[in-house]
Amino acid sequence: MRLEELTWPDFDEVKRRVDTVVIPVGSVEAHGRHLPLGTDTFAPLEIAKRVDERVRELGREVLIAPPVWYGHTFVLNVYPGTINVGGDAFKAYMHGIMREFAAEGFRRIVLLNGHGGNYSPLVLAAEEVAEEFPDVEVWLINWWIDFREDVLSICSSQGHAGQDETSVILAVRPELVKMERATGGKSKSKVRRIKRDIGLELFPDGVNDDPSLATAEKGLFLSW
Numbered sequence: 001m002r003l004e005e006l007t008w009p010d011f012d013e014v015k016r017r018v019d020t021v022v023i024p025v026g027s028v029e030a031h032g033r034h035l036p037l038g039t040d041t042f043a044p045l046e047i048a049k050r051v052d053e054r055v056r057e058l059g060r061e062v063l064i065a066p067p068v069w070y071g072h073t074f075v076l077n078v079y080p081g082t083i084n085v086g087g088d089a090f091k092a093y094m095h096g097i098m099r100e101f102a103a104e105g106f107r108r109i110v111l112l113n114g115h116g117g118n119y120s121p122l123v124l125a126a127e128e129v130a131e132e133f134p135d136v137e138v139w140l141i142n143w144w145i146d147f148r149e150d151v152l153s154i155c156s157s158q159g160h161a162g163q164d165e166t167s168v169i170l171a172v173r174p175e176l177v178k179m180e181r182a183t184g185g186k187s188k189s190k191v192r193r194i195k196r197d198i199g200l201e202l203f204p205d206g207v208n209d210d211p212s213l214a215t216a217e218k219g220l221f222l223s224w
């Protein structure tokens with residue numbers, strides 16, 4: 001059930017019987033020369049749709065909220081098309097959205113986060129909501145990290161715009177993937193280095209993995 005498709009009287013009924021809202025959260029940012037800028041939102045949106053179907057099959061309901069497209073993405077901001085929202089503004093915005101759902105009566109807020117850079121602001125925003133609404137629980141799901149072992153049982157490597165993300169977009173929005181441009185490799189730094197143009201070094205062309213082994217089949221497993 002999608003929030004944006006409901007009328008307000010429908011919503012008013014739904015909120016009395018449904019206690020969980022799922023909010024896909026992403027980022028508009030460079031994903032190599034081969035993936036669309038909306039990659040980090042396309043993936044959680046698809047997962048949310050499948051969660052909705054699966055929960056319905058089990059005879060229960062969740063509300064799927066419209067996605068938050070823009071996120072906090074400092075590192076990739078050296079590439080055109082990356083639209084970075086500062087950490088404080090993003091945290092405040094997410095807090096504002098979550099507290100509205102809490103005030104409407106939802107007791108479990110699930111953040112399906114497709115973008116690593118959102119992690120710290122989301123934790124801080126969720127903590128503020130938890131302070132304000134002690135009976136509300138926020139689930140922060142960063143599946144690329146939380147389910148790394150599962151991802152690596154399907155893909156031989158993982159990384160930004162890499163084999164895993166490219167596979168998912170091949171499965172859900174294949175018309176947007178330019179596989180002929182899918183190249184890259186792993187760049188690493190043992191310590192976290194924060195520098196204005198560090199993205200050029202750590203994410204050459206906006207990639208941090210080899211995406212060439214991506215397939216739609218792997219993507220289907222990853223987004224299920």
Ligand SMILES: [Zn+2]
Pocket residue numbers: 031039040114115160161165
């Ligand atoms: Zn991504």
